[in-house]
Amino acid sequence: xxxxxxxxxxLEGIPAEEITTILDTAxxxxxxxxxxxxxxxxxRGKTVINxxxxxxxxxxxxxxxxxxxxxxxxxNISASTSSVSKGETLADTARNLEAMxxxxxxxxxxxxxxxxxxxxxxxxxxxxxxxxxHEHPTQALLDLLTIRERHGRIAGLTVAIVGDVLHxxxxxxxxxxxxxxxxxxxxxxxxxxxxxxxxxxxxxxHTNLADGVRDADVVMMLRIQRExxxxxxxxxxxxxxxxxxLTEDAVRLAKPHVIILHPGPLNRGLEIxxxxxxxxxxxxxxxxxxxxxVRMALLYLLVARSKAEEAGAADSLPEPALRRTGGRA
Amino acid sequence: MxxxxxxxxxxxxxxxxxxxxxxxxxxxxxxxxxxxPGTLAAGDAEVLDARGLLVLPGLVDMHVHLREPxxxxxxTIQTGVAAAxxxxxxxxxxxxxxxxxxxxxxxxxxxxxxxxxxxxxxVYAIGALSQGMKGERLAEIGEMRRAGIxxxxxxxxxxxxxxLMRRALEYASMFRLPVIVHEEDRHLAEGGAMNEGVTAxxxxxxxxxxxxxxxxxxxxxxxxxxxxGRLHVAHVSTRGAVALVRQxxxxxxxxxxxxTPHHLFLTEEAVEGYGTNAKxxxxxxxxxxxxxLRAALADGTIDAIATDHAPHHTDEKDxxxxxxxxxxxxxxxxxxxxxxxVAEGVLDLPTLVARLTTGPARIxxxxxxxLAPGVAADVTLVDPERRxxxxxxxxxxxxxxxxxxxxxMMGRAVAVLVGGRLVHDERPATAPALRSAS
Numbered sequence: 001x002x003x004x005x006x007x008x009x010x011l012e013g014i015p016a017e018e019i020t021t022i023l024d025t026a027x028x029x030x031x032x033x034x035x036x037x038x039x040x041x042x043x044r045g046k047t048v049i050n051x052x053x054x055x056x057x058x059x060x061x062x063x064x065x066x067x068x069x070x071x072x073x074x075x076n077i078s079a080s081t082s083s084v085s086k087g088e089t090l091a092d093t094a095r096n097l098e099a100m101x102x103x104x105x106x107x108x109x110x111x112x113x114x115x116x117x118x119x120x121x122x123x124x125x126x127x128x129x130x131x132x133x134h135e136h137p138t139q140a141l142l143d144l145l146t147i148r149e150r151h152g153r154i155a156g157l158t159v160a161i162v163g164d165v166l167h168x169x170x171x172x173x174x175x176x177x178x179x180x181x182x183x184x185x186x187x188x189x190x191x192x193x194x195x196x197x198x199x200x201x202x203x204x205x206h207t208n209l210a211d212g213v214r215d216a217d218v219v220m221m222l223r224i225q226r227e228x229x230x231x232x233x234x235x236x237x238x239x240x241x242x243x244x245x246l247t248e249d250a251v252r253l254a255k256p257h258v259i260i261l262h263p264g265p266l267n268r269g270l271e272i273x274x275x276x277x278x279x280x281x282x283x284x285x286x287x288x289x290x291x292x293x294v295r296m297a298l299l300y301l302l303v304a305r306s307k308a309e310e311a312g313a314a315d316s317l318p319e320p321a322l323r324r325t326g327g328r329a
Numbered sequence: 330m331x332x333x334x335x336x337x338x339x340x341x342x343x344x345x346x347x348x349x350x351x352x353x354x355x356x357x358x359x360x361x362x363x364x365x366p367g368t369l370a371a372g373d374a375e376v377l378d379a380r381g382l383l384v385l386p387g388l389v390d391m392h393v394h395l396r397e398p399x400x401x402x403x404x405t406i407q408t409g410v411a412a413a414x415x416x417x418x419x420x421x422x423x424x425x426x427x428x429x430x431x432x433x434x435x436x437x438x439x440x441x442x443x444x445x446x447x448x449x450x451x452v453y454a455i456g457a458l459s460q461g462m463k464g465e466r467l468a469e470i471g472e473m474r475r476a477g478i479x480x481x482x483x484x485x486x487x488x489x490x491x492x493l494m495r496r497a498l499e500y501a502s503m504f505r506l507p508v509i510v511h512e513e514d515r516h517l518a519e520g521g522a523m524n525e526g527v528t529a530x531x532x533x534x535x536x537x538x539x540x541x542x543x544x545x546x547x548x549x550x551x552x553x554x555x556x557x558g559r560l561h562v563a564h565v566s567t568r569g570a571v572a573l574v575r576q577x578x579x580x581x582x583x584x585x586x587x588x589t590p591h592h593l594f595l596t597e598e599a600v601e602g603y604g605t606n607a608k609x610x611x612x613x614x615x616x617x618x619x620x621x622l623r624a625a626l627a628d629g630t631i632d633a634i635a636t637d638h639a640p641h642h643t644d645e646k647d648x649x650x651x652x653x654x655x656x657x658x659x660x661x662x663x664x665x666x667x668x669x670x671v672a673e674g675v676l677d678l679p680t681l682v683a684r685l686t687t688g689p690a691r692i693x694x695x696x697x698x699x700l701a702p703g704v705a706a707d708v709t710l711v712d713p714e715r716r717x718x719x720x721x722x723x724x725x726x727x728x729x730x731x732x733x734x735x736x737x738m739m740g741r742a743v744a745v746l747v748g749g750r751l752v753h754d755e756r757p758a759t760a761p762a763l764r765s766a767s
Contacts, residue, residue, distance in 0.1 A: 012531065091647050111649035112533035113603030132651070134533030169533060195536075197527040 003301045007126040009115045010135035012176040019177055023145050025297035026290065032069055033292055042304050043072035046103040051093075052129070053079040053109040058264055058288065059129050059138070063106045066295035072103070072303075090114060094121035104303045107131070112169075125302040127295075133167045138298065139263050140173030142291040144181070146283050147218055149290075150259050155182030160212045160254075162188040162244060163222030163271055164233070166195060170263045171222055175203055188212030189244065192233040209244055216254040220261040221246050224271045237270060247273045251281065259283045332356045333749065334371040335708065338379025343386065343683035344699055353384055355706040358748040362702055377744065377751075379710055385682050386698050387419025387707030387747065390660065391689035392484070392509075392563055392587060392635035395421070395452070397443060398436070399428025404640040404727045406440065407447040409660070412638070412726035414753035416660040417742030419450050419707040420690070420697045425457040426485040432457035432468040434476035441477055449752045451707070453695065458483040458497050458508065464490055467500060474504045479693040482509035484563055485610075489515055491548055498549075498558025507559040507585070507692055510549055512570070513611055517541035522651050524597040524612040532600065534650060537612050539567040546570050550577045553584055561692055562586040564637050566611040568621035575630045585692050587635040588622050590659055590666040591732055595619075599732055605646045605653035606732045609639065626684060627676040633689035634681075636663045640728025658728035662719055664711065665738035672739070706749040712756075715741040 003021045005014065032040055048067040052060050060076065067074045090109075094117070097105060104125045107115050112132030119126045130136040148154055159178055165171045165187045178185050179202045187198055188206045199205055206212035213219050224240060234240040251258060260272075260282045268274045277284060333355040340351035340363060354362040354369045362369050390413065396404040404412075406423075413421050423440065425431035431440060437454045444452030456473035458481045460466045470481055481501050488494045488510065501508050518541040523529050525536025546562055550573055553560040562574055565586045577584040591609065596616055599607035607613055625631040639656025646653050667685060671678050690698035697707055719736045721729035745753035 089644070089648055109649070111651045113650045116603045117647075117649060132533050133535075166530075172531070172533060195525075195530055197530055200527045201531065 003305065005302070007115070007119050008137050008298055008302065009119060009126065009128050010176070011137045011140055011173045011180070012135070014177070014180070016180050019141070019144070019180060022141055022294065022297055022301065023148060025301060026141070026145050026293040029296040029300070030290070030293040032296070033289070038069050039071055040069065041071045042300055043067065043070040043103070046072045046303055047101070048072045048074050048104045048106065048299065048303070049097060049102045050074060050076045050106045051097070051108070052077065053107075053114070054130070056108055056129070058291070059108065062288070062291040063127075063129060063295050066292050067299055069292070070296055070299055070304075072299065090117055091121050094118045098122040098124070104299060127298060127302065130169055132169065133172070134169055135173045136169040137173045138291065138295055139170050140177050141298075142287055142294040143174055143220065143261055143263075144177055145290045145294055146261065146286050147259070149286070150283060151217060151257075154178065157217040158184045158186065158215065159218040159220060160186040160188055160216040161220045161222065162209065162212060162246065164193045164224055164228060165189050165198065165222065166193045167225065167228070168222045174220065175201060186212050186216065190234055190240070193228075209246070209250055210253055213246070213250055214253045216258060218259055218261065219246060219251070219254055221272045223263065223265065224267060241270050245269070245271055245273060246276050248275050248279070251276055251279070261287055263287070332371065332374035334369065334374040334376045335379045335384055335710070336376050337366055338382045338384035338710065340384045340700065341679055341682045342700060343679050343687045346679045348383075348678050351384070353700055353708065355746070355749050358705055360700055360702055360704055360706045363700055377710075381712065381714070382743065383678075383711040383713055384700070385417070385709045385711060386686045386700050387709050387745065388417045388664065388685045389420040389689040389695060389697050390418045390636050390638065390663070391422045391633055391693055393421050393423050393638040393660065394426065394640065394656070395423040396640060397427065398439060402727075403642055406443045406452060408725060408727050409638070409640070410444070410447045410449045410452065412658070412660040412724060413450045414745050415725045415742070416662070417664045417709040417711060417745060418660060419709065419745060419747045420453065420695055421450055422453040422455050422479055422693055424455050424482060424484045426462060430457050430462050431455070431473070432460050432462065434469065434472040437473045437476035437478055450747060451697070453477070453479045453693065455480045455482050455484070455509065457481065458488060459493060462486050464488050464493060467493070467496060470501055470506065471504060474506060478506070479695065480507045480509050480561070482511070482563070484509060484511045487511050487513045487515055487545060491552065494549060495552045495556060498552055498556040498560065502556065502558045505559075505694070507561045509561045509563050510545070511563050511610075512542045512545035512549065513537070514541045514544050517544070521612070522608065523600050524614050526597060526615065528597045528600060532603065534600070539569055539614065539618070542567050542611055543569040543573060546573045550582065550584060553577070553582050554580075557583070559583045560585070564589050564592060564611060564635070565622065565625070565631060566592045566614050566618060568618050571621045571625040571630055575625065578630060585632045586625075586630065587633040587689070588626060588631045589635060589637045590663045591657055593619060593622055593626065593634070593670065594666055595732055600650075603650045604732070605648070605650055606657055606730050606734070608650060608653050608655055609637070609657055610655040623670065623675045626670070627680065632684065632692060634663065634667055634684045635689060636660055638726070640726050641730050643729060646730050657730050657732050658724065658726050660726060661724050662731060662733050662736075662738070664742055665740045666733070668711075668713060668740040706746055708746040709742050710744040711740060712743045713740045715739065715743065717741055
């Protein structure tokens with residue numbers, strides 16, 4: 001079981017065995033959330049800062065729950081309450097946080113590369129919770145965990161990712177990780193949101209929804225941002241929906257055992273029909289559950305394990321799922 | 330006045346396309362004779378031992394941002410001039426995007442006055458094309474001409490109004506001033522932070538397509554054809570742009586072009602890791618574009634190497650990539666990079682020197698770029714073997730924003746004369762100082 005990353009800035013370039021380590025670790029952490037007392041002492045005495053420059057309910061909550069179930073102290077900083085509104089630079093914010101000696105910083109930021117900038121200014125691990133259009137690695141990892149649970153594997157599957165690929169950090173992270181693990185990835189959307197250069201990253205490109213989802217094992221829908229309408233990526237939301245909304249008819253073109261994913265929040269009736277979102281093949285709620293497990297796994301791997309290794313105690317560290325406490329909390 | 334003999338160097342004459350051992354005799358501010366080693370009647374002239382050195386006409390950088398007035402925290406004319414001399418440049422033309430914008434004779438005069446006080450390199454001013462560089466109404470080009478401008482340009486802000494560009498080309502032709510254009514369609518480039526392509530996609534950064542540059546060059550070549558005005562395309566960066574310039578020249582249109590060292594050496598891959606010193610406009614492009622630029626430099630499609638020296642404060646670069654200021658410094662790294670082009674066989678030394686001297690001098694009508702008897706004695710002596718490593722903190726420029734940090738360079742200007750005066754000297758202490766010939 002290998003994991004060598006100091007930060008989680010993205011999934012591009014992370015080797016298959018390390019991704020598998022994360023998924024395996026997440027699998028073992030899942031059980032903690034099913035317990036009556038959902039807490040282990042793994043990160044007791046550690047401080048995790050959630051630094052969110054974009055609004056987020058799902059991801060921030062998921063990270064916070066993950067940290068708390070590992071007994072870490074969590075601090076939430078959001079752009080509206082922080083000194084961002086006073087014009088402080090990201091580098092200065094990073095220096096100030098660093099001075100308070102956190103053990104990990106979870107960052108969501110509207111600009112691509114913001115996590116890289118922070119990582120240059122702090123010594124603790126940075127976990128990317130979504131940076132601009134770049135990557136959203138924990139989302140892709142929870143997607144992978146969900147797919148692996150349902151299909152038993154990743155390699156050899158055909159995964160269709162549908163929507164605003166151009167602006168989607170979810171699509172990028174998934175593309176990298178799915179390709180690394182041996183899946184076939186189809187990217188589907190209008191040409192305005194589907195640059196041809198994506199083919200160079202190993203994806204098949206489709207501008208026709210039916211072609212894109214035909215015989216797919218997995219269909220992953222991307223949220224369409226309403227403001228794209230004004231920038232001429234498509235004429236109107238209505239027209240977009242006509243060509244790219246995942247309906248039951250479209251789902252029937254996929255393999256019978258297809259599963260449908262969506263990173264949320266849903267635009268019901270726009271990119272995904274309610275019957276599909278709530279249908280038997282939808283695993284959207286599994287994704288949310290797995291999100292907590294994946295984030296617990298990453299905090300464990302990046303914070304607890306790295307500290308233990310620094311102390312030369314890696315071998316003596318028990319497996320996470322065995323670290324039952326049940327006790328104190 | 331005192332006489333000085335530059336003795337025993339390799340004299341490069343870009344006009345004749347020759348590099349040969351020779352002496353250069355200077356009397357006061359002017360060059361009075363050049364000849365084979367030991368053949369000049371130097372009399373009691375002081376001697377500067379140039380053995381092992383290249384003796385070049387003082388280099389000309391037709392595109393720098395000296396930031397004064399208004400942005401003295403980035404650079405002043407004084408620090409910019411010091412950087413120029415350290416890099417071997419004796420003539421500079423500075424762009425108009427200061428604060429206030431150089432769109433009036435008063436600002437032009439201020440810049441030229443400051444340059445006189447700074448002493449050293451010759452500083453020429455480029456006037457704004459439009460008032461406030463707003464791209465709406467013509468600036469007082471004639472008034473600025475009387476104050477001394479050598480070209481007009483809204484560099485940094487592409488002129489989106491084609492009718493304004495047409496009028497500028499027409500009007501500036503009355504003063505024989507070239508119009509220098511920063512070609513980037515602002516609609517196509519909107520939201521872009523780097524070259525459009527697979528690297529931008531991977532990094533999640535907005536892309537600026539090559540077409541943003543090319544559609545504007547195509548437009549302005551058409552306008553040059555209509556008006557007969559002189560069009561100079563700044564910092565050409567794409568293969569398609571090169572083709573458009575080449576075609577315009579073949580047609581006989583008065584179109585010239587420059588390329589920067591960074592576009593001749595770096596590709597979009599330099600942005601990996603979100604290094605903001607790889608952010609500039611136009612952006613770094615692809616391997617194919619670099620190859621096209623190099624070929625165009627060799628065949629004369631590109632007339633000049635110009636640095637687009639654009640110093641910024643660290644605070645303007647140590648931010649999110651999207652928010653980082655555009656531009657890099659270039660004055661202190663251009664010459665060794667240019668010499669590397671010779672080492673790599675892209676072009677020969679005299680041709681390279683032409684791109685750094687006669688090429689830009691001719692475009693701007695500057696009395697610079699040759700070592701012919703009678704011209705001002707602006708001379709750059711280069712040690713082509715000097716090895717050094719780029720360390721931004723050692724720059725004379727206030728700007729530390731170089732994409733070449735840590736590069737191992739070979740070749741450096743070790744002595745620079747402007748008007749016969751030794752204004753920069755970093756020859757080894759063991760080198761013989763000026764001594765009498767007799």
